[in-house]
Amino acid sequence: MKNETVIYGINGPVVTVKAAQSFSMMEMVYVGKERLVGEVIGITSDFTTIQVYEETTGLRPGEPVVGTGSPMNVTLGPGILDNIFDGIERPLKAIEEESGAFISRGSSVPSLDTQRQWDVTLSVKPGDRLKGGDVYAECPETPIIRHKCMVPPQISGVVQKVVPNGAYRVNDTIVTLQDDQGALHELSLCQKWPIRVPRPVAERLRTDVPLITGQRVIDTLFPIAKGGTAAIPGGFGTGKTMTQHQLAKWCDADIIIYVGCGERGNEMSQVLDEFSELVDPKSGRPMTDRTVLIANTSNMPVAAREASIYTGITLAEYYRDMGYHVAIMADSTSRWAEALREISGRLEEMPAEEGFPAYLPSRLSEFYERAGMAKNLNGTDGSVTIIGAVSPQGSDFSEPVTQNTKRFTRCFWALDKALAYARHYPAINWTQSYSEYFGDLDQWYTDHVGADFVKYRRRISHILQEESQLMEIVKLIGSDVLPDDQKLIIETARVIRVGFLQQNAFHADDTFVPLEKQMLMMKVILHLYKKAKQLVAASVPISGILASGLFDKLVKMKYDIPNNKPEMFDDYMKEIDETLSNIVNA
The missing domain is CATH 2.40.50.100 (RNA polymerase II/Efflux pump adaptor protein, barrel-sandwich hybrid domain)
Incomplete structure (x- = not known):
């Protein structure tokens, strides 16, 4: 231990020490008589600035500050999984046994049992x-x-x-x-590792294998690769947390790390309850057997929010080094950015856009750049996939956190308030969202799902884009004036939206859909569109085609065809051919 120095000033979670030459930048320290955990974030010839990761109420000038000589780190070893930590890797279950429902300050319970x-x-x-x-x-x-x-x-x-x-x-x-x-x-x-330092790898690999989620709108239209990065922006009530829960349960990652960063306490307690009751569909075991939860609620010290993100990504890199594929759910990076803003304000730094510090983009990039597919030092392959929720105030995607997150992520799943309020889940807006992984993943889809998968996806996307343009006209003058071929596009797009993109998390066959079924669903929808288009071109009225009930039947096929019976799609194809043939002959 180094020589003791004492507190000079206190401003919320920011503590200053006068004329201390013994500390180094980013060093972990113990502050006050209760030995609160802190980290050195600024050094001048006159003052050393420390951010404290615990509540500073009751601290006084003159109390001791003790350096550790090492950076802020976490303990890595067996016992991390099936555990719940706070933002600085203190085990909440063990703390509850020691001090009750509220975390006592200066708690020194070891991270691992x-x-x-x-x-x-x-x-x-x-x-x-x-x-x-x-x-x-x-x-x-x-x-x-x-x-x-x-x-x-x-x-x-x-x-x-x-x-x-x-x-x-x-x-x-x-x-x-x-x-x-x-x-x-x-x-x-076990071993210790500083949370702000990425763990080294032998080689960064291409991200050319998809993270399969079983969610059609993601797997088909906006896929993410293993080792990729995605942002889920959305206003209050649009389903960010629900989408992350669904991904955590069904994606084909080996290990899930869920970071609740600045979220409401009742929401985090709901996460804890749900994850403890969930059954892992792959193993039949409780979901917690491959899950780590980092709970940092909005009433916990603000500085610990910033640390929680780095703690989560360090745990993810550790399991990646073992050869596992890890998915980290950060909910939400906006609360983390708000913590940066608050601490920056207390440090009297010059604010940038909307009061956020000027280094917000670099902090976001540091976090998202730690994702990736890698060849590890021991020769195994592993990946860290980051899926970060963003909570823009008033669903304003032009605010700084959302805009800067877009710069460092290659997948953008924009949640739409109108879709969420219309009970369309996942409420991912297909016109505002995008994925830049198409080029990397197309070969995998062709090799493992089918040569037609990529072709079908492009045609589905094209129909949705055409519908979006047509709806601008419909809003002005109504749909009656549209020619039949454009009415057909709108009807086909409705089948895609309601029958394909909308998914029911509570339905046994619809909560997770394998890629083969997703491709066959697209095939049937496009087959109906192609045949109906031929009839419309032959002057058969669209009203007669719609009266056949085929479009409504395809909306329900996600429920009517079990995941393990792909042969039933052939019957649908035959029924489409026969029904439309009868319309022509009539």
Whole structure:
């Protein structure tokens, strides 16, 4: 520990220390008699500025500030999964047992349970040479996730001593390593890592494999790649949290990290309740077996909101290094940006647009750039996919957080208040949203789903665009004056909107839809459009085609055709051909 210094001034979560030369930038410190966790964020010859991650009520000038000599870090090891942490990785379950429903200040409960024993299997022997990232032991963290203990990236050397397989605690030394300088390193089941430093990888890979979500509007129209980034902007009540819940449950990531950053307390308690009751559709086990929850509610200290995002992404990178595909749900980055704004104001920094600090874009880019598909130091492949919710005030997508987020994400799922209020879920607006992963993913869709998938998607998108243009005319003069071929576009677009894009999370077959069924649904809709277009061109009135009931039947096919019976689509194709043939002959 370094020499003690004392508090000079306090301004909310910002504490200043006078004439302290012993601290370094971004160093973790303990503030006050209760040893509140803080971080050095500014140093001048006269003052050192510290942001405190806990409530500062009751702090007084003259109380001690103690440096740790290391940056703000998190503990990485078995016991992270199936746990609930606050923004600085303090376990909320353990804190509740110690101090009740409210977090006591200066709580020093270790992040991981130091008494729990893990069934460890060693994979190295004396004489083996290890480098950073190599796996030296494994243990079952949950029934579906195997935890791999890896050499810290900055260490390499020769194994001197190994314990036998058996039950060990996280801090027990299980491997002793000697580096090239002769220094010994004791490796346990856990390691520490600074939250603001990305964990290194051997190589960044192309993001050319989709993150399959089972949500048609995403998988088909606006896909995201594993290792990709997406923003979900939307005003209050448009379904940001619900969309992230659905993605967390159904996407084909191995591990989910959910960061509730500045969200309402009752909303976070709902998340905790729902995730504990959810059954993982892949394994049949509770969803919590592959989920980490970081709960940082709006009444918690504002500085900890900023740390919660970095804590979440560091945990995600750790599991990526084991070879897992990780999806991190950040809900919401707007609250994080507001925390930056508040602290920036207390530091008396020059504000930029709408009062946000001038470094808002660089902080957002630092966060989203930590996503990616990578070849890890140990030769495995893993990915971190970031899906960040944005809460623009009044659904104004031109505000700074949304606009800067668009610069650093390649997927934009714009939630529409009108769609949400019309009970159209997911309420993703197909004209405002976009994905830049089409070019990277088209080959995968062609190889694994079908050569026609990409072609169908383009035609579906084209019909929706045409409808959008036609609806401008309809608003002015009504639909009656449109020619039949344009009325057909509007009717087909209705089938796409209601029968394809709209999805029911509470329906057993519609909550998750495999890609094969998505392609067949598009095929049937486009087949009806093609056949009806031929009839309209042959002067058959559109009213007769609509009277056949085919369009309404296709709206309901998402419920009527089970996911495991794709052959039923052939019957629909035949029925379309026969019904329309009868109209012509009549």
